[in-house]
Amino acid sequence: MGERQSDGGLAGRASRHALLDSEVEALIAASLIRDGVDAEAEQRAVAAFRAARDDGAHRTRTRLRDDWRPRERRRYLGLSLRTTLGVLFASLTLGGVAVAAIGAAGSPADGPDDGRGHPPATSGTPSDPARTPSRGGDPGRPSGTATGSAPTRPDRPAPAQDTEAHCRAYQQVEGRGRAMDATAWQRLVDAAGGERNVTRYCAAQLERSTPEPKPTQSGGSENSGASENSGTSGNKGSGENNGTDKGQDKSTPARPNGRSQ
Amino acid sequence: MQAHDGELGAAVARAQQGDEAAFAVAYRIVQPALLGYLRGIVGDDAEDVASDAWLEIARDLGRFKGDGAGFRGWTATIARHRALDHLRRQRVRPRSSALEQDVLELPGPQSTHEQALEAMSTEHALELVRGLPRDQAEAVLLRVVVGLDGPAAARVLGKRPGAVRTAAYRGLKRLAGQLGAESVTDDAPRTLGEST
Structure with missing residues (x-):
């Protein structure tokens, strides 16, 4: 500060002598904040508090403007360019991955797709089971995702593949931007049965969809090539309960073995 | 002043349970800064506006949710609304004379x-x-x-x-x-x- 002033003595004016922000802040705070409170004013406030408390006024509902918990504040921060870009990026990513999944599923999986494209027998299954979060957790129950709505839209990738693609996208965009706004994302949340379940649901999905060496080799070795074939095409060949409905024509006996090991 | 936020949050929580002394503690922590803010907006009427604000704060305390820092924000919002009301009223009514205020502001002997x-x-x-x-x-x-x-x-x-x-x-x-x-x-x- 001293040298600044000696400078100033020579050169003169304001522009040369802008203070640091912290100095201004300290000066303003020191000037405007007076320590200590007026006892009388405090008594009035406390009396008002007492009256309100005794009237039961304090048992009132919290309005939005009364909620100052930190989460709220952070959400407030998010109204920015970054958010917009995040949503754009997420939707592009989700879309791109979904397209890639269609391409990948189309070619190598022709065989199993045939077997799987028309299980009309199971088309009556309501699609609701697909929305239950316990889908992967209950091995005894036939899973509805793959069969529930696939027959109604033969030109689209099965919803399970959709889901898988979304799960992959989710892992990629996780923590960046607000992918939550994308429609595809909402579908994934529905399928998982709630936002909180998405991570677990996706973990189950992806685990199921990646070809597992152990069941294929041990259980599938006694088996025909059908199970390995399906293993290459995403979630269809996975050793889990997807097999219960669609795998009946191919490798029913092998599946339970593979799973039990 | 942020150093008090932990203490302030605890005092507010106790006041919300009905603890009168805790409300007084919160008042003493918040009031100096709140008054400084109000002085910057309404000048010498800051004390009056602050009193109005505290009546509302005391009444609505049960509605508030948050920690010490949140309480500063919440009370500042209430004080600001009271200050803006005050300025609106002032625009309608003629102001009290500047001279009188200057006399009151003179440092005592x-x-x-x-x-x-x-x-x-x-x-x-x-x-x-x-x-x-x-x-x-x-x-x-x-x-x-x-x-x-x-x-x-x-x-x-x-x-x-x-x-x-x-x-x-x-x-x-x-x-x-x-x-x-x-x-x-x-x-x-x-x-x-x-x-x-």
């Missing part, structure tokens, strides 16, 4: 010379802050005097954080220029030395 100087520098700082455009003045006051962070100040003002950040930045720069200019021309070396 027991004031030492030093106290008088301090009072002057407060008045002067106030004058500078109130000379800023309103948005800059409020942004500076909320950040510097009330001690809110950017998002909280933005919420109090009902503006986007970026806008408030910019306003605070410009306000501080402007004050820095004015104070710096004074530090060269008048007795500012002494004033600055005392206050920083």
Whole structure:
């Protein structure tokens, strides 16, 4: 500060002598904040508090403007360019991955797709089971995702593949931007049965969809090539309960073995 | 002032359970900064406006949710609304005479010379802050005097954080220029030395 002033003595004016922000802040705070409170004013406030408390006024509902918990504040921060870009990026990513999944599923999986494209027998299954979060957790129950709505839209990738693609996208965009706004994302949340379940649901999905060496080799070795074939095409060949409905024509006996090991 | 936030949060929580003494503690922690903020907006009427604000704070305390920092933001919002009401009323009614206020503001006979100087520098700082455009003045006051962070100040003002950040930045720069200019021309070396 001293040298600044000696400078100033020579050169003169304001522009040369802008203070640091912290100095201004300290000066303003020191000037405007007076320590200590007026006892009388405090008594009035406390009396008002007492009256309100005794009237039961304090048992009132919290309005939005009364909620100052930190989460709220952070959400407030998010109204920015970054958010917009995040949503754009997420939707592009989700879309791109979904397209890639269609391409990948189309070619190598022709065989199993045939077997799987028309299980009309199971088309009556309501699609609701697909929305239950316990889908992967209950091995005894036939899973509805793959069969529930696939027959109604033969030109689209099965919803399970959709889901898988979304799960992959989710892992990629996780923590960046607000992918939550994308429609595809909402579908994934529905399928998982709630936002909180998405991570677990996706973990189950992806685990199921990646070809597992152990069941294929041990259980599938006694088996025909059908199970390995399906293993290459995403979630269809996975050793889990997807097999219960669609795998009946191919490798029913092998599946339970593979799973039990 | 943020150092008190933990204590403040605890006091508020106890006051919400009905603890009168805890409410008094919260009052003593919050009031000085709140009053400083209000001085920057309504000047000498700050005490009255603060009283009104505290009536509302005392009444609505049960509605509040948050920690110590949140309580600063919540109370500043209430105080601000009362201040804006006050300014609206003032526009309708003729103001009380400046002369009368000046008389009331004169330091009493027991004031030492030093106290008088301090009072002057407060008045002067106030004058500078109130000379800023309103948005800059409020942004500076909320950040510097009330001690809110950017998002909280933005919420109090009902503006986007970026806008408030910019306003605070410009306000501080402007004050820095004015104070710096004074530090060269008048007795500012002494004033600055005392206050920083």
